[in-house]
Amino acid sequence: MANQVIINTDIVKGKINRNIYGHFAEHLGRCIYEGIWVGEDSLIPNTQGIRNDVLEALKRIKVPVLRWPGGCFADEYHWKDGVGPREGRKRMVNTHWGGVVENNHFGTHEFMLLCELLECEPYICGNVGSGTVQEMSEWVEYMTFDGESPMAAWRAQNGSEQPWKLKYFGVGNENWGCGGNMRPEYYADLYRRYQTYVRNYGDNKLYKIAGGANVDDYNWTEVLMKHAGWLMDGLSLHYYTIPGDFWLGKGSALDFPEDEWFITMKKALHMDELITKHSTIMDKYDPDKRVGLIIDEWGTWFDVEPGTNPGFLYQQNTIRDALVAGLHFNIFHNHCDRVHMTNIAQTVNVLQAMILTEGEKMILTPTYHVFDMYKVHQDAERLAVDSSFGSYEYNGEKLPQVTVSASRNDSGKVHISLCNIDHQNGAELSLELRGGARSSEAKVSGTLLTAASMNAHNTFERPDAVKPVDFSDVTIQADRLQLKLPPMSVVTLTVE
Numbered sequence: 001m002a003n004q005v006i007i008n009t010d011i012v013k014g015k016i017n018r019n020i021y022g023h024f025a026e027h028l029g030r031c032i033y034e035g036i037w038v039g040e041d042s043l044i045p046n047t048q049g050i051r052n053d054v055l056e057a058l059k060r061i062k063v064p065v066l067r068w069p070g071g072c073f074a075d076e077y078h079w080k081d082g083v084g085p086r087e088g089r090k091r092m093v094n095t096h097w098g099g100v101v102e103n104n105h106f107g108t109h110e111f112m113l114l115c116e117l118l119e120c121e122p123y124i125c126g127n128v129g130s131g132t133v134q135e136m137s138e139w140v141e142y143m144t145f146d147g148e149s150p151m152a153a154w155r156a157q158n159g160s161e162q163p164w165k166l167k168y169f170g171v172g173n174e175n176w177g178c179g180g181n182m183r184p185e186y187y188a189d190l191y192r193r194y195q196t197y198v199r200n201y202g203d204n205k206l207y208k209i210a211g212g213a214n215v216d217d218y219n220w221t222e223v224l225m226k227h228a229g230w231l232m233d234g235l236s237l238h239y240y241t242i243p244g245d246f247w248l249g250k251g252s253a254l255d256f257p258e259d260e261w262f263i264t265m266k267k268a269l270h271m272d273e274l275i276t277k278h279s280t281i282m283d284k285y286d287p288d289k290r291v292g293l294i295i296d297e298w299g300t301w302f303d304v305e306p307g308t309n310p311g312f313l314y315q316q317n318t319i320r321d322a323l324v325a326g327l328h329f330n331i332f333h334n335h336c337d338r339v340h341m342t343n344i345a346q347t348v349n350v351l352q353a354m355i356l357t358e359g360e361k362m363i364l365t366p367t368y369h370v371f372d373m374y375k376v377h378q379d380a381e382r383l384a385v386d387s388s389f390g391s392y393e394y395n396g397e398k399l400p401q402v403t404v405s406a407s408r409n410d411s412g413k414v415h416i417s418l419c420n421i422d423h424q425n426g427a428e429l430s431l432e433l434r435g436g437a438r439s440s441e442a443k444v445s446g447t448l449l450t451a452a453s454m455n456a457h458n459t460f461e462r463p464d465a466v467k468p469v470d471f472s473d474v475t476i477q478a479d480r481l482q483l484k485l486p487p488m489s490v491v492t493l494t495v496e
């Protein structure tokens, strides 16, 4: 049989940092405004301005860390505009995203409240492109200084006597592009300078993240590691799954032919090569893997839904997106020695979103369900897996039909996640547990996400068209688990 999996329960290959399940929320389109922030006077039920339905949904998937305020927006954001009484905050133009008015009602205090309510770590991205060293330095002082200082006093005056705990701080975003169009040598020098004044106050210890490469710009990683590697804790990488061409047409989120399904899977799987190659360069300067590869923007990027603002990046989300998410997580798990955090773009109403809203209505996307199914891997030990799978063939090209990863949590449960990317064929596979665990004695349960058509998705009229169900296609034969994965499916098994 072509499809075989061996889970070595006695071989641990590192820890799957829960921050691999991180999110990213930018001041872009309807992500922050409407998607998260509705204001205290809204008829939509909210907690101090943050909508309750979205809050509850995000809590269920255990968001571990949230990146904000951008993205490209970060390098135009001046944090002082977003604190103090809301009615007096500066109104500005969001030049990157739709040219709409940004009223700054969601600022530092509102973001920190959101993180407190979600019980997640804040990850703030500072402004290098159009901001000063002083501005960045004062933002950190404002947020974390516990004592007498001008910024701490201003924070208290604005309602937060106590400093916040802040660990993750990004020094700029995409500084090769919207963050200043810099050369890596120039940005490396700026990184060294800016990060000097991003200080640890009291016992608040920052984890500093340098702006990293776009896709396969290996030279960027080389230069940054060489000239600033010892001054950073993390280096970012951005890679989006785009079936078409970024400028000429990315492809539709809903209305796509079979070959775009295949291309999307192929491009999602490309993440593995990118991580391998960037990590190899990082290994040269950091063999102990102290510096994390922080993939703080990833996910599908399609053409916007017809009739919507092109600057708002609103796209629907199908079972195809669910497979893309599952493939990424299996890849991230398998590189968990170097990949310490990732942040899908973006949380609500933008790109590969978890949640879509329409006024007071809210739906969960197939991607959300994958985050829900995979949350069992957060902070678990990655287990060594040997596997061989048949091919998914299309027009003479081949991809592995199935990908897999496995982990064990601290109560001893083993979780195995599998993705069958073939849009037409199911996959029968035999799974053996080794290293003490016996398949014949195992208690197995599972969850399945699949759909009957490639573009199956949830709508406000049919919010549960794509949702997880119990997976029962498991039998035990000759001390092996025999599974049948439907076409286009994501499965997570729990073995006790």
Ligand code: AHR
Pocket (backbone or CB within 6 Å): 026, 070, 071, 072, 073, 173, 174, 297, 345, 346, 351
């Ligand atoms: O996520 C949308 C945009 O994509 C971000 O603002 C930017 O960093 C990237 O190019």
